[in-house]
Amino acid sequence: MNQGSDVLVIGAGVIGAATAYFAARQGLSVTVIDKGLPASGTSSACEGNILVSDKELGPELELTRYSLGVWHQDLGEHKKLWEFESKGGIIVASRESSLASLNRVMAVQTGYGVAVEELDQDALREAEPHISREALGGASYSEDCQVQPMLVAAHLVRLATEAGARFLADTPVTGFLRSGSSSSGSSRSGSSSSGSAANGGRVTGVKTPRGDFFADAVVNCTGTWAGELAALAGVSVPVLPRRGFVMVTEPLPPMVHHKVYAAEYIDNVGSSDAGLQGSPVVEGTPSGTILIGSTRERVGFDRTVSTDALSLLARNSTALFPFLKHVKAIRHYHGFRPYCPDHLPVIGHDERAPGLWHAAGHEGAGIGLSAGTGKLLAQALLGQTPDLDLSPFAPARFGELPASEPAHHSTSPQSAEHREEATA
Amino acid sequence: MTPPIVSADIAVVGAGPAGLAAAVAAAESGATVVLVDAGAQPGGQFWRHRPETVVPVPDGQGHHGWKSYLDLRARFDAARHQGLITYLPGLQVWMAQQNQPAQGDDAGFTLRTTPTVAEAASDRSAAGARTVVARRLVLCTGGYDRQLPVPGWDLPGVMAAGGIQAFIKANGILPGKRFVIAGTGPFLLPVAANIAEAGGKVLAVLESSSPTTWLPHLRAAAGVPEKALEGAEYAAVFARHRIPYRTRSIVTEVLGSGSLGADHASGVRTAKVDADGSVRPGTERVYEDVDVVGFGWGFTPQMELPLSFGVETRLDTDGSLVGVVDERQQSSVPGLYLAGEVTGVGGATLAVLEGLAAGTAAAGGSALPQKTAASEKTTARHRRFAEAMHRAHPVPPAWQDWLTPETTVCRCEEVTAGEITEARESLGARDARSLKSFTRAGMGWCQGRVCGFASACLGAGPGASPTAESLSSAAKRPLAAPVGIGELAALDADYEDPTNSLLKGDRA
Numbered sequence: 004m005n006q007g008s009d010v011l012v013i014g015a016g017v018i019g020a021a022t023a024y025f026a027a028r029q030g031l032s033v034t035v036i037d038k039g040l041p042a043s044g045t046s047s048a049c050e051g052n053i054l055v056s057d058k059e060l061g062p063e064l065e066l067t068r069y070s071l072g073v074w075h076q077d078l079g080e081h082k083k084l085w086e087f088e089s090k091g092g093i094i095v096a097s098r099e100s101s102l103a104s105l106n107r108v109m110a111v112q113t114g115y116g117v118a119v120e121e122l123d124q125d126a127l128r129e130a131e132p133h134i135s136r137e138a139l140g141g142a143s144y145s146e147d148c149q150v151q152p153m154l155v156a157a158h159l160v161r162l163a164t165e166a167g168a169r170f171l172a173d174t175p176v177t178g179f180l181r182s183g184s185s186s187s188g189s190s191r192s193g194s195s196s197s198g199s200a201a202n203g204g205r206v207t208g209v210k211t212p213r214g215d216f217f218a219d220a221v222v223n224c225t226g227t228w229a230g231e232l233a234a235l236a237g238v239s240v241p242v243l244p245r246r247g248f249v250m251v252t253e254p255l256p257p258m259v260h261h262k263v264y265a266a267e268y269i270d271n272v273g274s275s276d277a278g279l280q281g282s283p284v285v286e287g288t289p290s291g292t293i294l295i296g297s298t299r300e301r302v303g304f305d306r307t308v309s310t311d312a313l314s315l316l317a318r319n320s321t322a323l324f325p326f327l328k329h330v331k332a333i334r335h336y337h338g339f340r341p342y343c344p345d346h347l348p349v350i351g352h353d354e355r356a357p358g359l360w361h362a363a364g365h366e367g368a369g370i371g372l373s374a375g376t377g378k379l380l381a382q383a384l385l386g387q388t389p390d391l392d393l394s395p396f397a398p399a400r401f402g403e404l405p406a407s408e409p410a411h412h413s414t415s416p417q418s419a420e421h422r423e424e425a426t427a
Numbered sequence: 428m429t430p431p432i433v434s435a436d437i438a439v440v441g442a443g444p445a446g447l448a449a450a451v452a453a454a455e456s457g458a459t460v461v462l463v464d465a466g467a468q469p470g471g472q473f474w475r476h477r478p479e480t481v482v483p484v485p486d487g488q489g490h491h492g493w494k495s496y497l498d499l500r501a502r503f504d505a506a507r508h509q510g511l512i513t514y515l516p517g518l519q520v521w522m523a524q525q526n527q528p529a530q531g532d533d534a535g536f537t538l539r540t541t542p543t544v545a546e547a548a549s550d551r552s553a554a555g556a557r558t559v560v561a562r563r564l565v566l567c568t569g570g571y572d573r574q575l576p577v578p579g580w581d582l583p584g585v586m587a588a589g590g591i592q593a594f595i596k597a598n599g600i601l602p603g604k605r606f607v608i609a610g611t612g613p614f615l616l617p618v619a620a621n622i623a624e625a626g627g628k629v630l631a632v633l634e635s636s637s638p639t640t641w642l643p644h645l646r647a648a649a650g651v652p653e654k655a656l657e658g659a660e661y662a663a664v665f666a667r668h669r670i671p672y673r674t675r676s677i678v679t680e681v682l683g684s685g686s687l688g689a690d691h692a693s694g695v696r697t698a699k700v701d702a703d704g705s706v707r708p709g710t711e712r713v714y715e716d717v718d719v720v721g722f723g724w725g726f727t728p729q730m731e732l733p734l735s736f737g738v739e740t741r742l743d744t745d746g747s748l749v750g751v752v753d754e755r756q757q758s759s760v761p762g763l764y765l766a767g768e769v770t771g772v773g774g775a776t777l778a779v780l781e782g783l784a785a786g787t788a789a790a791g792g793s794a795l796p797q798k799t800a801a802s803e804k805t806t807a808r809h810r811r812f813a814e815a816m817h818r819a820h821p822v823p824p825a826w827q828d829w830l831t832p833e834t835t836v837c838r839c840e841e842v843t844a845g846e847i848t849e850a851r852e853s854l855g856a857r858d859a860r861s862l863k864s865f866t867r868a869g870m871g872w873c874q875g876r877v878c879g880f881a882s883a884c885l886g887a888g889p890g891a892s893p894t895a896e897s898l899s900s901a902a903k904r905p906l907a908a909p910v911g912i913g914e915l916a917a918l919d920a921d922y923e924d925p926t927n928s929l930l931k932g933d934r935a
């Protein structure tokens with residue numbers, strides 16, 4: 004039989020991997036389980052930007068800046084393992100109106116201590132010689148950096164195991180163990196028919212095809228699957244998928260030197276609009292390919308390739324860098340950002356199901372936020388006061404599980420279907 | 428501007444033996460056909476020939492089954508003349524999609540194309556990219572040489588065996604002077620013969636298997652007389668040109684030289700191997716003054732387009748991932764037919780038979796091809812031959828032992844065998860997909876076309892062979908060919924894309 008651990012982490016994407024790493028380093032006994040390998044979900048279908056430039060003021064910006072500190076200090080010794088690069092970001096404005104809003108944003112960000120510097124046309128051209136002649140000016144963010152997300156997840160899991168954690172691949176969680184009642188069923192109908200499942204006593208572990216696993220604390224780090232998992236415990240955590248396409252070019256000599264975004268990107272990020280949106284994020288990679296990201300659209304877990312999305316990426320990126328017109332795309336991929344209706348992640352203990360914790364819903368920023376999330380959660384799991392107030396991210400903010408289940412649960416992806424191509 | 432749309436009853440991709448046959452059979456059944464092919468003229472891999480603008484009436488020298496080509500070609504030209512076949516050469520399909528079923532179940536398919544580099548550079552007044560819409564789709568995308576890495580294989584001068592043959596067939600000249608051909612399978616023979624006939628020196632053909640393993644399968648092979656005939660011809664060519672044919676032999680290292688370090692192949696180190704491919708100590712020897720080394724380890728079917736539809740697949744006897752089809756060549760996706768190497772590597776004659784069946788079936792008659800019984804028998808015989816051939820020429824299980832940690836596995840991204848071992852042992856990588864994530868193997872220009880098979884093997888570990896799932900993740904390519912970003916940008920946003928109805932209307 005499986006002996007219990009202090010903490011059981013479900014999901015080995017960047018969020019679960021970071022949580023396991025910090026918990027294990029704090030001396031907690033940790034078990035991490037994933038239905039696949041590390042980084043088999045969204046963490047292998049994204050880009051690795053750690054951005055300060057695009058964050059809304061408030062809890063999100065605070066978490067971002069905290070996380071940035073964790074990347075540099077706590078995880079600094081491992082930078083090379085995941086190709087950490089401090090390359091800096093540049094936001095480009097091509098219209099007078101967007102230049103004006105960019106300037107306003109810069110002023111506010113400076114007030115909050117964000118390192119941002121205005122670039123006039125000449126300075127912009129010096130930083131990015133191939134930028135469009137239409138570009139009027141920009142802002143440079145020296146703190147923006149990047150990592151290779153798949154390596155982050157895989158190495159954090161490895162480092163966690165070296166610190167004593169146990170990792171089990173190919174182990175899907177199918178239900179929760181509860182104290183008081185006999186464990187809630189592994190099927191949703193089972194848990195709802197038992198009636199008391201939602202308040203069926205403390206969560207004491209999970210059920211899997213490889214047996215039951217007990218733990219004092221169970222952490223749900225399942226990204227876009229987090230709502231489905233929460234529902235198994237009878238609580239509502241409304242994490243929804245937001246699809247994004249990324250396009251990759253043929254390898255070229257260095258042409259793009261920073262992460263370059265259009266000013267409209269900022270407006271796009273916080274939007275809940277279902278329609279297809281995309282503002283260019285263009286960046287070179289060490290291997291010479293250029294990544295062109297990324298669209299945002301709410302189409303559930305639809306995997307149909309969208310030529311509209313590719314065309315939009317192509318139009319937006321060539322507007323920023325006209326030379327791209329003569330460059331070939333060699334691949335594209337898409338992933339599903341896990342997002343909550345209020346665009347804030349869910350991090351912390353779930354009072355509605357004692358013993359269950361969540362760290363999910365980081366939307367388009369989960370890579371950057373993973374380091375901070377993992378460290379803060381480990382502090383909370385130890386019963387310490389976290390360095391940053393976690394109350395804006397409290398799971399209970401979504402109230403009780405509605406009588407009928409959210410529609411998207413029924414369309415949740417089959418494991419094989421949801422697995423995404425590896426990213427560049 | 429969205430590329431002009433060409434519609435027909437049936438779209439065929441690939442103008443090799445299978446695709447030509449499919450187009451001809453469909454047209455002769457009365458259907459209209461669009462044939463899209465990356466090549467500049469019909470023939471595909473097997474019947475590649477010099478530009479017809481240069482040599483208008485090729486004599487078929489160096490070709491097998493040339494009569495069969497001439498027959499298909501005449502029927503093809505006739506159908507074009509009648510307006511039943513629209514032939515679009517020089518175009519690569521970069522994406523193929525199923526249309527959304529708007530009315531009825533015959534929603535059909537859409538192909539997006541882009542001119543090949545050669546086509547774009549040519550002075551032909553080609554109209555450029557087209558979008559093809561058809562009710563039925565026949566994919567005959569063929570295959571290419573399977574490669575295994577070995578120390579030094581990333582040096583200039585190392586080619587795919589089929590690449591050498593294609594070079595000779597397309598240009599009428601040799602890519603070098605002194606050759607060593609190595610790998611496994613009967614396809615090494617015609618390559619060596621082509622080189623010798625074109626005036627090149629073949630120092631040796633190294634075959635990792637042993638002909639004695641071939642003997643038990645002779646009964647199956649003998650069922651295909653023309654194969655025995657071909658074999659006899661090659662034997663004569665080998666004797667005439669004194670080409671040594673060494674069995675149970677492999678190249679263990681390609682040696683390089685150059686004024687600034689090794690910058691091109693100049694020799695090979697070889698060794699004898701046991702049945703499982705383990706090197707027998709003390710059998711090493713060196714061939715010097717080699718300027719081209721050709722490797723071929725069987726074929727990898729070109730599966731990206733079939734996989735993009737999620738067709739049912741299986742592992743074939745040679746370890747390749749191939750599409751599953753019924754007796755009419757229909758895949759698990761209704762309306763989608765597969766023929767040729769994508770349903771199992773089996774040679775040109777089989778590809779033609781499958782193409783004929785697919786074209787006829789796609790043209791919709793429930794009427795099966797004429798002379799069904801006879802052609803079904805022939806098809807079955809060729810399949811038996813192919814299976815016997817695969818069994819006789821396996822990829823040696825011990826091949827991973829030939830690598831050193833420094834050996835490059837992914838040439839585009841310069842990923843070494845050592846890095847791959849590390850990712851497998853410390854990060855838990857175990858298939859082509861996780862290796863791609865953790866090492867970048869397969870992420871470069873060729874998108875894993877060259878290293879995909881090897882990488883899937885290395886993910887499985889020493890001595891193990893890859894699963895269908897791993898091979899499938901190595902072969903999935905969301906862009907089946909590179910496409911210009913300018914072309915993508917020009918796709919008309921207002922165009923009512925039949926594949927994209929999902930994106931219109933509400934989705935909240």
Ligand SMILES: Cc1cc2nc3c(=O)[nH]c(=O)nc-3n(C[C@H](O)[C@H](O)[C@H](O)COP(=O)(O)OP(=O)(O)OC[C@H]3O[C@@H](n4cnc5c(N)ncnc54)[C@H](O)[C@@H]3O)c2cc1C
Binds near residue numbers: 016019038042368369
């Ligand atoms: C196109 C795109 C671009 C992006 N770009 C960036 C960027 O530049 N910077 C950035 O910071 N973020 C970016 N993101 C967002 C980022 O990718 C996500 O926020 C992040 O990967 C989420 O990580 P996660 O660990 O929560 O989820 P995942 O990586 O999806 O991990 C969840 C894990 O849970 C496992 N799991 C699920 N169900 C079960 C179960 N029942 N039992 C066991 N295991 C289970 C899964 O197998 C998976 O491994 C981007 C996203 C997309 C789609």
Ligand SMILES: Cc1cc2nc3c(=O)[nH]c(=O)nc-3n(C[C@H](O)[C@H](O)[C@H](O)COP(=O)(O)OP(=O)(O)OC[C@H]3O[C@@H](n4cnc5c(N)ncnc54)[C@H](O)[C@@H]3O)c2cc1C
Binds near residue numbers: 464567
């Ligand atoms: C070195 C070598 C020697 C061989 N020797 C023999 C022999 O002696 N006897 C024998 O029977 N067989 C031999 N073969 C095998 C023979 O070539 C194949 O069996 C045969 O060509 C398979 O026919 P096919 O129609 O399936 O594919 P192919 O002939 O490979 O044709 C496929 C066509 O599809 C096109 N295509 C692929 N993808 C796309 C796309 N996305 N868009 C547009 N077009 C596309 C390709 O450009 C190509 O023209 C040999 C092969 C090689 C490489």
